[in-house]
Amino acid sequence: MKTFAARIPERETGKDSAVKITEKILKARVTELNLGVLKETTFGIRVERSGKGYICCLVYRDQTPPEILLEGGSASEASACIEAVAATQRIFRQSMMGGVEKPEYLTDELFIKKGGERCPKTRCGSRDIIAGWVEKNGSGLTQAYRCGKCGLEFVIVYKMEGYEISGHAEVSP
Structure with missing residues (x-):
């Protein structure tokens, strides 16, 4: 041979x-x-x-x-x-x-680990993102994030146009 x-x-x-x-x-x-x-x-x-x-x-x-x-x-x-x-x-x-062989449901943590979210700081770009709670505000939803590498805290705003945001009924005194 x-x-x-x-x-x-x-x-x-x-x-x-x-x-x-x-x-x-x-x-x-x-x-x-x-x-x-x-x-x-x-x-x-x-x-x-x-x-x-x-x-x-x-x-x-x-x-x-x-x-x-x-x-x-x-x-x-x-x-x-x-x-x-x-x-x-x-x-x-x-x-x-889209990099995924079969359609699947992804949790926020899995989405972040697969590279769906990176630190917005130009020199960092880490995938080590810690997600906070999703909160309802007047125009949609917001979610706080923190980079585990550089410590940068940032907020992502989700505009929910055309959707009805349900939540707990707010009772005013």
């Missing part, structure tokens, strides 16, 4: 190192992607070894002919091609689904 070396950039591993890409590694990665990220798509990836090098193609689950992405490439080029397809699929799914 012939092996090829691929360079992994320093930012991914912390040091510049060479990883040998073998046919076995390619096949394992293709299987992992086809049964994982690409499972719910209309296509899969296939990598074959020919006399001129590797052939990487998209194989559709219906009768559409395969689309060749790489022909006669090295093992490292085939690996890059596979990872590009997987990354593109992840980006597409996140843009279409």
Whole structure:
């Protein structure tokens, strides 16, 4: 079995190192992607070894002919091609689904932890936000927040136009 070396950039591993890409590694990665990220798509990836090098193609689950992405490439080029397809699929799914695979009910705390709210201070931008109580005011609802990192306190005002805000009946003496 012939092996090829691929360079992994320093930012991914912390040091510049060479990883040998073998046919076995390619096949394992293709299987992992086809049964994982690409499972719910209309296509899969296939990598074959020919006399001129590797052939990487998209194989559709219906009768559409395969689309060749790489022909006669090295093992490292085939690996890059596979990872590009997987990354593109992840980006597409996140843009279409808003980063959430299935619709779900989110509590305020979970929404904040998933990055839905950040500290408005430009240099902080922390996700460590502590939510306060929601209070009713004349024009809608307000909620106080505090950044756990820099201590900034801020209020978000929710305007409830077109909604009726229900609450406890206020009794005046």
